[in-house]
Amino acid sequence: MKRPIAKLWEDRPRVPAALWAVASCLVGSLLFMLFQGGKLAAMLFIIVACLSVYLLLGYWSGVRRTQGVRMLLNTQQEAQLDAGQSLKISINVQIPGFWPIPYILVKDQLLRQNGDAAVFEGSLVPDWKRRGELIYSTPPLRRGLYRFGQTECVTEDIFGFFQHKGRLELPQHVTVYPQTVPIREWVQFHQMLKGMQHHSTTTRAHRETTQINGVREYIYGDRLSRIHWNATAKTGTWKSKEFERESLPKTIILLDRTARAYRDEAEFELAVSVAASLLKYASSRNLALGLLSVGKEVTFIEPKQNQNHHNMMQRHLVGVEADGYHPLLHIVKEQSRSLPAGCFFVILSPQKGTAALQVLHYLAQLQTNPCHIWIHGTEASAFKPYMAATDSAADDWLKHIRTQGYMGYEIGQLSDLPALLEGAKRYA
Numbered sequence: 001m002k003r004p005i006a007k008l009w010e011d012r013p014r015v016p017a018a019l020w021a022v023a024s025c026l027v028g029s030l031l032f033m034l035f036q037g038g039k040l041a042a043m044l045f046i047i048v049a050c051l052s053v054y055l056l057l058g059y060w061s062g063v064r065r066t067q068g069v070r071m072l073l074n075t076q077q078e079a080q081l082d083a084g085q086s087l088k089i090s091i092n093v094q095i096p097g098f099w100p101i102p103y104i105l106v107k108d109q110l111l112r113q114n115g116d117a118a119v120f121e122g123s124l125v126p127d128w129k130r131r132g133e134l135i136y137s138t139p140p141l142r143r144g145l146y147r148f149g150q151t152e153c154v155t156e157d158i159f160g161f162f163q164h165k166g167r168l169e170l171p172q173h174v175t176v177y178p179q180t181v182p183i184r185e186w187v188q189f190h191q192m193l194k195g196m197q198h199h200s201t202t203t204r205a206h207r208e209t210t211q212i213n214g215v216r217e218y219i220y221g222d223r224l225s226r227i228h229w230n231a232t233a234k235t236g237t238w239k240s241k242e243f244e245r246e247s248l249p250k251t252i253i254l255l256d257r258t259a260r261a262y263r264d265e266a267e268f269e270l271a272v273s274v275a276a277s278l279l280k281y282a283s284s285r286n287l288a289l290g291l292l293s294v295g296k297e298v299t300f301i302e303p304k305q306n307q308n309h310h311n312m313m314q315r316h317l318v319g320v321e322a323d324g325y326h327p328l329l330h331i332v333k334e335q336s337r338s339l340p341a342g343c344f345f346v347i348l349s350p351q352k353g354t355a356a357l358q359v360l361h362y363l364a365q366l367q368t369n370p371c372h373i374w375i376h377g378t379e380a381s382a383f384k385p386y387m388a389a390t391d392s393a394a395d396d397w398l399k400h401i402r403t404q405g406y407m408g409y410e411i412g413q414l415s416d417l418p419a420l421l422e423g424a425k426r427y428a
Helices: 005-010 017-036 039-060 187-197 201-206 229-235 265-284 307-319 328-334 354-365 384-403 414-421
Strands: 067-072 080-082 088-094 104-112 117-124 131-137 144-148 151-156 163-168 173-177 208-217 239-245 251-256 289-294 298-304 344-349 369-375 407-411
Touching (some): 017 039, 265 307, 265 369, 298 307, 344 354, 354 384, 407 414
Antiparallel strands (some): 144 173, 208 239, 289 298
């Protein structure tokens, strides 16, 4: 099928206005020399012709075939950062050819998973080997998955008439994990476990079964029966058998991602950071921890003890957004069959009142031990009347759930979490 003439006319290659200007000057000087003659006209034509040749040869300056390498200077090859950290980046470029280039403008793009884009620009002057390096730093990065887009190299002639561009494809990904704080001890949690198990938590955590779970390095003092002879013969170093430990009561963290429940983005980031801090605490204590992430899509990760399982939950927290709209009670009822009996259930949510209390009651009916960590950000409001009202609301809510027999905390800043769980501050 033939295309219309009007469509072909619209799709024709566009000639830059600067090229028309240079061509007009060249033709004008040529006509001036032919019809006027003389040394002035000849000299003018020669000068315009030389400048035109210089401007046109800039098309073959080599910028379009630029080669480059991007390096991350302050992180590992895996490009893993914590929220709030900056990224220092170096871009080395090599321009093939020999045509002189006064400078190069470099534009680099950093794209976030939600579509946000940050453009970083800088200039460099190539050396005599036509090489250059640009170093720049990003602002503090938010939690999320990032990737680098196209890197654009731009140069112009000395008059600024023509602009020549080259694009580099340097794919690279950056993972920014949630901000965390170290927790030394969760006092009330371990006191509850002692009451449930009638044994010391520390003692129970170190008791082992007869089920072999893998191989580890030999530790001085291991019994002879514990030596793994096959692994020792294959590796040439002493190896010992690793046995599975007796499991403590399982713990599940429910992260509320309901969009309308959070006042702003900072409050949701606080909830994610609290969840990530609890995951790190569970990993350091070898606790069986699971995650129920309630958003637009519900993600349930069963409680397990191995490190790979904890890393998987941390990676999930990297990309979560406050995009949910389902009631918490409805989600918990749907997942009730997957919840192990007698588990410790931690709810991270800014919701309170009747809806939150219904969830606590339902979890108690399932023979679980619910705990509500009430999230409310205070950094966005700096005036005292609001903070006083927030403290009063927190006291009323925590007293109310305490009278119902449930454990509860209120978190306004991530830095308060260790002291709160370690018992240095008042808790319900």
